[in-house]
Amino acid sequence: MKKRNTLLYTLFATITLIALFTNQYVAPDNGYTGAPGEGTCASCHAPANANFAGQVQLTGIPDQLYAGQEYKVNIEVRKFRGNPAYAGFEMVVLDQNNQDIGTLNQPTGVSGIITDRTLLRTYFKNVIHPTDFGNDSVVTWSVTWIAPENQTNATVNFYATAILANGDSTVLGDLAVKTQLSRILTEGGPLSVEIANVTNVQCGGDSTGAISLLVQGGTAPLSYQWSNGATTPDIQSLPAGDYTVTVTDSDTSQVVKTVTITEPANLVPQIISVTGVACNGQDNGSATLGASGGTPPYQFLWPDADTSRIRNDLAAGDYIVLVVDHADCAATLPLTIEANVFIQTNAGSIAESTPGAHDGIAYVTPSGGTPPYLIVWNTGANTDTIRQLAPGTYTVVIGDLSGCLVQDSVIVGSGTCPLAGNISVVQPDCGTGNSGSISVTFPNPTGQVTIRWSNGDTTPTILNLSPGTYTLFAEDEGTCTYRDTVIIQSTGMITLDSVRLKHPQCDGTNDGSISFTINGGVPPYRLDWSPDLPTATPDSLAAGTYILTVFDANNCTSQDTFVLLGDDNTLPFILSPSIEAYLDANGIAQVTFAQLQEAVIDNCGLDTITLSKNTFSCSELGSQQVALTARDLAGNSLNDSITIVVMDTIKPVIQPFDTLTANRCTGLNYPQILTQDNCGVDTVFLLQGTGPDGSFTVGMNLDVYQVIDFSGNASLGVLPIFIQRPTLVADLTPPSCSGRTDGSIAIDFPDAATTISTIWGNGQTGDTLKNIPGGSYIAFSADTTGCFFRDTIVLDSSAFQVVLDSIRAESPAGGYLAVHLDGGSAPYEFQWFKEEIALADTSLILDSLAAGRYHMKAQDDTGCKITSDDFLITGTSARQSWLEQNITLYPNPNNGRLWIRNDQRVIIHEAVLTNLLGQPLQRWITPSLPLQLPGISDGSYLLKINTDQGSIVKQIIILQH
Structure with a gap:
């Protein structure tokens, strides 16, 4: 059976524009989507790599587009043969007039949306660098296209070109592919x-x-x-x-x-069994844990970082165990390891009756544990009570029937004397210095009390005391003693010394202060300000009168008044010696008051700023010296001069051009180049192209003009020139098998104005070549006016081929592969191979495939033999390795801000930061970047990243301090 294809060939010239006045790298250039007037990636990446085979596809675009709707457009670059390392792409969306239509936004992966003001088109493309294929055979980018609401019945054309690059950083040995989809935009449609x-x-x-x-x-x-x-x-x-x-x-x-x-059942931690410790201080308690709900299996994390479900080494106390299931859901489980009823000593003592009596008592009353008890004191006694003890510490050890031991100590105190005294003091008043007095009484003495004061008095009350320290010694008839010391405080007038006033810098500012030291009187002091102030030596004060009253401990007072004055004698100051004034579209520049406020400052605020001249024109470009007067709020006036730099930054413009259209062999009505600038144009010249006297190629040509004004501002204008030629339609019949010569090519020019004659590169004439093998054929065609055209037509080497229908590279159940045979003569014979090993499968569909490379060898009824491309099935281990290679953390080490760079085909659901024991510290659901790590101490941590294609764990280092 023969397969006939109709191919539409249109030739376009390609011109690469050099980006001017920039030191930034932008790749690839715009204007290579295969759209009308543009080339493709093949325009630069040549010659092509014959060992590569692949395609670019646009998906997510339904057959019918509706006004105002959003569509997620996917660009898929797929490799079929060879080992290209990277893929890049460029896409544009145009209407039937080759103008931008709709809006592009929300690009994914390493891609962006760029509006080219020279080409007047908006492009969706890879930026910075191409995307690595990794272990996959496809690279995908996505963008949202919003259909316009007011262009119903418009034709929407999606043009895309892509490059499959070998990774050697040159334009040699790569493969360029392209695609196009056209849709009609309609209003509404069923919702x-x-x-x-x-x-x-x-x-x-x-x-x-x-x-x-x-x-x-x-x-x-x-x-x-x-x-x-x-x-x-x-x-x-x-x-x-x-x-x-x-x-x-x-x-x-x-x-x-x-x-x-839906949700899984709640994770419920469970205590299966708990056993307490046997004796005080032992670590033989045990616990067995479990869990239900959630997603098994479960993990258990104890406070000491142990991860056992069963523990037999626990001390008595309270524990909180973290339980985590397979889905990283967590819950806590509190439990208590009880101590058996420990031995309680209930120890006590009775002090000796009087000093030196040695009749103290120490005792224990054991409880708990397992009676009976064995009691041993450090004196050697083994009774519960020991008597006739001197003051000191006594230690006892108690054992029970279970072999548990407990040790305790008691202190037997010394005998005490009951003599106590009550002191009353009268301090001198504010006006005198020797009117203090001290009195003492003894409530429960033994017999008479003998009193001796440090000033020689022996009475309970001493009078007319001057400031100083007085010591009392008393002894009763039982030889019990009492000592005490009393201070009679000094008096005197309260005074302020070292007074310092700092006046406010300006009227209305709060930067004044009052400071001083207080002498005399009786500390401590209490200060009362009028008006009320928050501190003893206040600052942040405005100009005004402040009254201070000082109270001492005897409630004596002193009052002072302070007056703070405003103090501004500082002239305004020119901060910037020059001001830039920019000419507007009318060639006028004005200095604004806001600019003057940035150039002139004052410590207390400005009132007015004036210039002798503040309006300038194109004739005054450059530096102009003008007089300046500045007056502040205190009336201080500055008279000086300032430089006004008059500048022109508005670019000249070239009046936009309509596209010139002409036949290849007819003349052009080349337009006049019209320019405009606020201060006049200096020069206009042809930057790139052929100009009005040049020769243009078939397709789109671009003449690029540059205009420069007298200030050096420059801009570009692009004149599109489209040279038409008759459209070539080729009807191709590939040979029935590679090496056979039963193929044919028939060409036609349906829109030609005159008869077309053709001569082929092999010398044949006419519009048809017959009995030819596959290959490239050159056709030279001419119309009756003498215009000629050169076309290259590629005929496939064989109509018989293996066509890939579907491939699933990996899944838990294994890979899946489906093909069909096309173009040959039935019946067919075929054989599957994994690597070079023949398989027993006799179906065109293979399922549950292990990882590896598969291909088919087939033969049709005419004996034509073919071998398919390799089909790659990757496995789980390859997927994990692919994830490791295509998720990158940076910078690492970091300072508390961490970025995740991931392949656009990977959707990150969650990120979990843990310590090295796996204990969660912070979690992000659908994380926004960068990850913020506030409050995390410096050190090494683990970051678990859960994606739609599996989970990986990477180690990070945080250095914030």
Whole structure:
């Protein structure tokens, strides 16, 4: 069976524009999507690598586009053969007039959205660097395209080109591929709502669920009303339960959807058994733990970092155990290891009756433990009570029937004397110095008390005392003694010394202060300010009168008055010697009052600033010296001069051009180059292109002009020139098998204005080549006016081929591969191979495949033999290795701010920071970057990253101090 394809060939010239006036690297250049007037990646990356095979696809674009709707567009670059290392891409969305249509936003991965003001187009492309294939055969980027609301019936063309690069940092040996999709934009359409994605709650009782919608059709704007009150298409942070959304368009069409968010059973830690310790201080308590709910298996973390489920080495006390299930859900379990009823000594003592009597007593009354008890004192006694003891410490050891021992000590005190005295003191008053007195009484003496004061008096009361220290010694008839010391305080007038006033710098400022020291009187002192002030020596004071009253401990007083005055004699100051004034679109520049306020300052604030001249024109470009007068709020005036630098930064413009269109062999009506500038144009010249007298190639040509004004400001203008030629349509019939010569090519020029004649590179003439093998063929065609065209047509080497239908590279159940045979003559014979080992499978569909490379060898009924490309099935270990290679943490070590760089195909659900024992310290759900690590001490930690393609753990180092 023959396969016939109709291919449309259009030739376009490519011109690379050099980015001027920039020192930043931007790659790749704009304008290489394969759209009208643009080249492709093949324009620079040549020659192509014959060992590479691949394609670029656009997905997520439905057959029907609706005005005002959002569409997630995916660009997939897939490799079929060879080992390209990287992939890059560039995409543009144009209408039927080759103008931007719709809005691009929310790019993913290492990609961005760039509007080229020269090409007047917006591009979605990889930025900074291409993306590594890793162990996968496909690289994917995504962007949201929003359809316009006011361009119904427009044609929407998606153009994309991609490069499969060998990674040698040159343009040699790569493969360029391209694709295009066209759709019609219609208004409204039936409102369609589907559930795009549901994320269930990870841990029972949490609120980590999420729902996203895929909405198409309807008449914008759309409204969303969820049962939980949300009004957005996507909702997050949801607990388990049923959620209903009503989507309504502006025509009141409604769609109602209900979604259920599920959750696992709550993680419930359990105590299976607990045994207390046998004796005081032992570590032989035991506990057996378990858990239910959550996601088994479970992990247990004790406070001492032990992870055992069963412990037999526990001391008595309270414990909190952290239980974590396989989904990283956590719960705590408190438990208590009881001590058996320990031996209580209940020890006590009785002091000797009087000093030297040696009749003290020490005793114990044991309880708890397992009676009977064995008692041993450090005196050798083994009774519960020992008597006739001198003052001192006595130690006892008590043992019970279980062999438990406890030790205790008691202190037998000395005998005491009961003599006590009560002292009363009268201090001198504010006006005299020798009127103090001291009295003493003894409530319970033994017989008469003998009194001796340090001043020689022997009476209970001593009078007319001057300031000083007085000591009392008393003894009763029982030889008990009493000693005490009393101070009669000094008196005198309260005075303020070392007074220092700091006056406020300005009227209205609060930077004054009052400081002093207090002498005389009786400390401590109490200060009373009027008006009320918060501190003893206040600061932050405004100008004014302040009255201070000082009270001492005897309530004697002293009063002083302080007056603070405003003090501004400082002139305004010119902070900046020059001010820049920028000419506007009319060639006028004015110095604003805000600029003057930045150039002139004053310690207490400015009142007025004036210039002798503040308006300037194009003729005054450069530095102009003008007089300046500045007056502050205190009336201090400054007369000086300042430099005004008049500048022009407005770029000249070239009047925009319409695209010139002409046939290849006819002349052009080249336009005049019109310019405009606020201060006049210095020069205009052709920067790139051929100009009005040049020769243009078929397709889009760009003449780039540069205009420069007298201040050196420059800008570009681009004149698009499109040279038409007849469209070539080729009808191709590949050979039935590689090496055969039964292929053919038939060409036609359906839109040619005259008859077209063709001569082929092999010397044949006419519009058809027959009985040819696969390969490249050159056709030279000319119309009746003498215009000629050169086209290269590629004919596949064989119509018989193995076509890949579906491949699933990895899954828990193994890989999946489906193909079909096309273009040959049935019946077919084929054989599958893994590496070079033949397989027994006889189906075109292989399932449950182990990791490895697979290919097929096939033969049709005519004896044509072919071998397919390799199909790669990766395994779980490869996926883990791929995750390790495509998730990077930086900087590491870090200062408390950590970034995660991940391949765009990996969706990060959660990040968990733990210590080296695995104990969680901080958790982020759908983390925002950078991760902030406040309060985390310097050291080494683990970061577990949970993704849609598995989990990995990486070590990080934090150095914040």
